[in-house]
Amino acid sequence: MKKYVLTTVMAVLMLMFLLPHMGQAASSGTKIVLDNRELANADVLTVNQTTMVPIRVVSEELGYKVGWNQAAQQVTIGSGADTVVLTINQKTATANGAIVSLTQAAMAENQTTYVPLRFVSSQMGLQVKWENTAKTVYLFTSGNPAGSQIGSTPPASSNGGANVPNAVLARVQAISFSDNRLMVTTDRSVSVKDSVLAGPNRILLELSNTGFGPAIGGNLAVGEVGTIAVPNAANVSQVRYFIPKSNPNTVQVVIDLKSANTYKLSTEGTSVFVALDKVTAPNTNVGGSGKKVIVIDAGHGNQDPGAVGNGIREKDINLGIALKVEAILKKNSKVDVVMTRSDDTFLELKERVRVAKNVNADVFISIHNNSGSAAATGTETYYQRDNSKALATTLHKYILQATGFKDRKVQYGNFHVIRETTMPAALLEVGFVSSANDAAQLRKEDFQQRVAEAIAKGLLEYLGV
Template sequence: MKKLLVSMLSLLLLTVLIPQFTFAAQADIKLYFNGKQLNPEVAPRKIGDYSMVPVRIISENMGAKVSWDQAKQMVTIEKADIYMQLVINKKEAVLNSKAITLEAAPVLLAGNTLIPVRFVAERLGLLVDWDDATQSVYVKTPDPSNGGTTPTPSPTPTPTPKPGVPQITSMESVGDQIIIKASGPIKSKLMYLSNPERLVIDLPGTTFGSGIMVPGAGQMGGVWTANPSISAIRYAVNDPATSTIRVVVDLKVKSGYSLIEDGSKGQVVVQLKNAKYKVVLDAGHGDQDPGAISISGKQEKDFNLTMVLKVKKILDQNPNIQVYLTRSDDTFVTLDGRCEFANNLGANVFVSIHGNKWVPSTSGSETYYWRPESLSLANIMHKNLVAAAGLPDRQVRQNDFRVVKYTNMPAVLLEVGYLSSPNDEPQMFNAAFQDRVAGGIANGIKQYLNLN
């Protein structure tokens, strides 16, 4: 398969050096989280009108996952349904796959990344105050309600409903069910995410009714729950453009789920249940679609199927995983059919396996993803793929291939190697190589699901 090459812009050395001089004269400020003063390795400081704090504080005290890409000089912050990418010395950032402009650009200082605390903290559902007299920043979680599991939103007047737009009138947790009621028929989209475990319910084309406490700006509403496997149920407007309300069910343990009522009758009912992780393995191409033809005349579809069957054999040994195949023999399944298969299953992970083709000099392994929630899976899978294959590392890349764009769960497409490469092709049809790579792919899936 031919792929477009993605070029990466490297930062000039000056952009790294500037922060070391610019901020040396800035006075340190104090940082408090829920009343406790924090003392990070590099002190927070005021840069211009904005309070900047080390990104490590976000990870250690605010319950977010933070990762650093040295090559791109980029920090990624993930928590529940929040996903942010911030680049050193750039105000342009990404929030849930949308371009935004920061109040202040992140900077490097003594090897630490400093980020604007108000912007990040408020998007994680926290409150931020500044005390000018003591030069202190106070970050705190909103007051707990109903047992302390869920933030309490600031009261906000219920918006005037738009004509014809269904209103969400109630949300409740009853036993093992999440029940959402509306004033009329609504659509629902479910997605299960791991690391941490959570169920996401999107309700596009809806608004809040009078029976719902509307969260304030930068905050989330909460639903009381007595279910011991649920740590919190949160909701907010996720996408104003499509008027989508997002409900996030934070889980303490891995859980299965089933959609009992889809909203077509004005009610969404989701049943939580104990279940295995559902992993869909997709062997690219098939039947009349051979895929790429290798330099020795072999067909990509055969390589893909062989790899999928080997990965399945390994994963079948884990009692916590149930493997499903989009095809188990030389048959043809449409791209939309593959997506529909995985979506209907409510799968937790989707992995599509392929062989690549370009010019003979191109060699190596690539991993593709599209949606932000798939990036964590892509990074883990790629690391394991490259280590097992031993081919050149051609990086994790973003591309809107249909099977990773229209699947609801975290999804990746693995290009194991290049069938057009005299270096890669002989290895790709070698049984020992295939067994090694199949083990790497299986390990990546288990690592993502915390089953290693």
């Protein structure tokens, strides 16, 4: 995961004075209210109907780390799993590794850098509401329910999936297969019909009034098929998903079996589970029989490689370690493991959080690797809420022993996946892909296995199982 050398707020402000005077903007008289507290000295501008705020509002009032690259004319907001990079006068930005179009570029005006408030806030997990009469932007953290009482949110510029018909109510946001169990997560509750088919053997799920979100199947045309490889499954050859031409308002997910298999269908929040068993249908309730529920999140995926360096991609290392942790924990009858992704697919940050909330997880961990200068090295572990610090501390103790890298300590971090989850949550930065020494270790299977064993040991110690 790419990390930037972050300046202090004063240093950022000093650098702003180096920016040239550009563009035309109008003072809007707009107010910004964060969780019912009006932000002072916001200096809001309106440009092409876009609310623009000084970067100091982002750093001082919203509390995000800000970095400035003078040579590239780039502003970096956040770090780690929550990173947004905007370039002055450029109508594209990078959000968590993905390129995103902007209605209005970041700009310099009166020796101050301005960034689009709605874009930055939504990427950082804040709820944004607009009240036209009062000319007020309301920001709410952690899905503050008060946000639903104020104003209205303008429609997004894209529906997030060109193949989603108007009649569709829900979207599939994630599909994974782990621990002999299929998980399909949607953005709202759906009606699911399951069927057993023969010649060849397979299990069919049909999700009514459902389409694909952008992260999973968003580029599939009607009739085109996406697949998930399941190399470690005993009786499953693959999982397929598609929108059939015969019913374009339905998503079908197929589990291709090697032989007939009993199963049980269940739902947890907006996640649908199909649990397989060779002999008898299992109890599919996640966390059933008093089991502790652990959600493992492999950072990045698919079009978002994360940090890249020394011939490796972060997303691959993250997934490799995550799958090894899953395999270890599956041997413990007192825990239930849920993976946010089990192959090279991509989930939005909010969908990773949704999975954890759906299954009422006891703990959530997000596995990442870092990037910086060639000399940067080490292991660090992040927490955001007080109820997560003990988890982060326990995990860090064992991971540090396993890596043998420099101790970069347990730290506070304002990352979306550990901020918006409600259960104890930690984000792990195992090593630096930009370090030749760290990278040489990270690519080794035995090193990944050692780290996975350390993570599993820390989780089981923290949970007391």
